[in-house]
């Protein structure tokens with residue numbers, strides 16, 4: 001299946017449905033491929049970096065040549081920016097910072113010589129990406145990165161982000177479209193509903209708001225420092241920042257393998273991130289939440305993101321509280337971990353990021369559990385994830401209640417992470433990362 005989704009050096013998430021290269025998809029694909037074909041996995045990451053901008057930004061999408069799809073390339077028009085690469089079209093925002101993690105994983109699969117050459121090649125690019133994050137997206141130097149669009153967090157329609165988007169000023173034309181239910185018009189603009197039933201996808205309202213937000217951000221060149229305070233959405237996303245904390249550790253390991261040290265400024269930023277995760281902790285609820293950067297308000301809606309700091313080196317007391325939450329029946333379902341707890345008002349077992357269980361977030365939780373020494377629970381989650389795939393194939397996402405597969409049905413990261421989870425140390429080649 002991964003061969004069918006292969007497009008030269010890189011792998012698309014799902015043929016037709018998602019025809020381009022996505023940042024975190026390619027990282028998950030590389031992590032799985034590293035177990036069986038490390039040179040190909042290395043190529044997957046190299047291909048991702050062909051989209052890197054001169055200022056260090058690693059965009060969340062690199063567009064495939066010759067694929068006709070209405071709209072998406074036009075939202076970005078990357079080639080109008082001096083820092084964007086020539087000869088390839090990209091988006092102008094990023095996605096969860098998994099590349100350093102994936103590079104370290106891929107390196108483990110390569111022989112000693114190609115390993116060092118690969119790490120030498122990627123290290124400066126990874127450093128530039130992390131530096132960009134701290135320079136352009138942590139303007140107050142808090143250690144927490146601010147995202148400017150839900151597409152950056154990867155859990156696109158996750159309830160806390162959608163609630164913030166609903167607070168935005170809505171243009172008149174959009175109110176009209178929604179009031180008159182001009183869904184045929186919206187359907188024409190959408191690509192996903194050609195491949196999966198509407199009930200499994202983002203609602204038209206959420207989809208339109210995301211487009212409006214992208215259009216508004218484009219007027220400020222997608223630069224956080226230029227965004228108008230009252231017409232933007234700025235969030236310190238917990239999933240993104242938790243992954244960044246693990247990625248910073250992977251980056252330090254890569255530096256160590258090359259006999260180098262991280263630049264002291266970057267090392268200081270990395271230390272701040274781990275400490276700053278504490279500010280996103282709500283002790284009453286026992287959850288980590290994302291935070292509105294402008295108002296400082298925690299977005300108190302539990303999602304699977306709350307478990308990602310398990311892999312970020314958080315204090316043991318926090319781990320204990322998270323384990324309590326994880327074992328509750330609204331979360332430890334027949335097929336955990338649902339993207340939204342099953343008793344939440346937003347829960348919908350087949351709709352995209354509003355309830356289904358996803359292989360990539362499960363993989364991240366498995367990694368976190370192993371890092372915390374919780375191997376029994378990690379094994380259990382690993383086994384249930386594999387059971388999902390066994391029953392329903394390499395679906396994009398699954399019902400946490402019945403295990404039925406939804407969305408795309410030949411989805412690359414589900415297949416790739418299955419390869420990793422099938423290994424005896426399932427989901428943790430090197431639990432020290």
Ligand code: 2M8
Nearest residue numbers: 013018022024025060151154155156
């Ligand atoms: C979904 O997001 C893209 C936009 O980036 C989309 O809806 O078209 C998300 O699930 C995201 O996490 C994922 O990387 C992407 C491709 O699989 O699809």
